[in-house]
Amino acid sequence: MTWLADLTSTPIDVAVAIVVGYLLGCIQIANVVARRRAKVDLRDVGDRNPGFWNARETLGRKAAVPVFVGDVAKGLAAAGVGALLADDGMWGVAYVAGGAAMIGHAFPVFSRFAGGRSILTFVGTVLVATTVPTLLAVVLLLVVFVITRSFARASQAGMIALPFVQIVIDGPFRTAATGVLMTFIGVRFAMAAVEDRRRAAAQS
Numbered sequence: 001m002t003w004l005a006d007l008t009s010t011p012i013d014v015a016v017a018i019v020v021g022y023l024l025g026c027i028q029i030a031n032v033v034a035r036r037r038a039k040v041d042l043r044d045v046g047d048r049n050p051g052f053w054n055a056r057e058t059l060g061r062k063a064a065v066p067v068f069v070g071d072v073a074k075g076l077a078a079a080g081v082g083a084l085l086a087d088d089g090m091w092g093v094a095y096v097a098g099g100a101a102m103i104g105h106a107f108p109v110f111s112r113f114a115g116g117r118s119i120l121t122f123v124g125t126v127l128v129a130t131t132v133p134t135l136l137a138v139v140l141l142l143v144v145f146v147i148t149r150s151f152a153r154a155s156q157a158g159m160i161a162l163p164f165v166q167i168v169i170d171g172p173f174r175t176a177a178t179g180v181l182m183t184f185i186g187v188r189f190a191m192a193a194v195e196d197r198r199r200a201a202a203q204s
Contacts, residue, residue, distance in 0.1 A: 025104020
């Protein structure tokens with residue numbers, strides 16, 4: 001299968017990309033900001049998600065800005081390392097490294113494997129791995145935000161549009177790789193829902 005050769009580079013490159021990506025993802029920026037600003041652990045307050053949205057609700061918009069930037073930067077840096085390690089045309093290493101960063105964000109080894117849902121780290125990853133479709137999805141996000149004044153709705157519109165735009169520009173294989181990363185986010189949301197129900201049942 002000739003398309004498989006486009007996915008990955010040498011095993012050593014892939015291994016390095018995975019390790020670097022995972023360790024970058026493990027940096028819990030939201031909790032670093034929360035501890036400095038309010039001396040709280042975001043895993044114990046709000047929706048217990050150590051990410052941008054909980055930081056925004058708990059600490060305020062201004063304090064959440066470095067969380068937003070930092071979580072996107074983790075995906076950018078990880079996928080960038082993957083792209084640099086890859087041989088020419090082997091686009092899959094950027095996805096592998098970015099996916100490892102998403103796993104690190106969700107299951108950080110330095111924080112009892114209790115992390116966030118990896119949405120912004122995904123955004124950073126696809127900005128490198130599939131730049132043009134992602135930028136077009138961001139433009140749609142901004143348009144929807146201007147119209148609705150709802151960042152949640154705008155984000156949903158951008159996420160839904162991304163694979164449809166990408167399949168036209170990049171073709172099915174890269175779109176499938178993006179779909180794998182998006183599926184991981186869906187699994188994280190499902191896990192959070194199960195945990196919320198378990199916690200509610202224990203308190204009742």
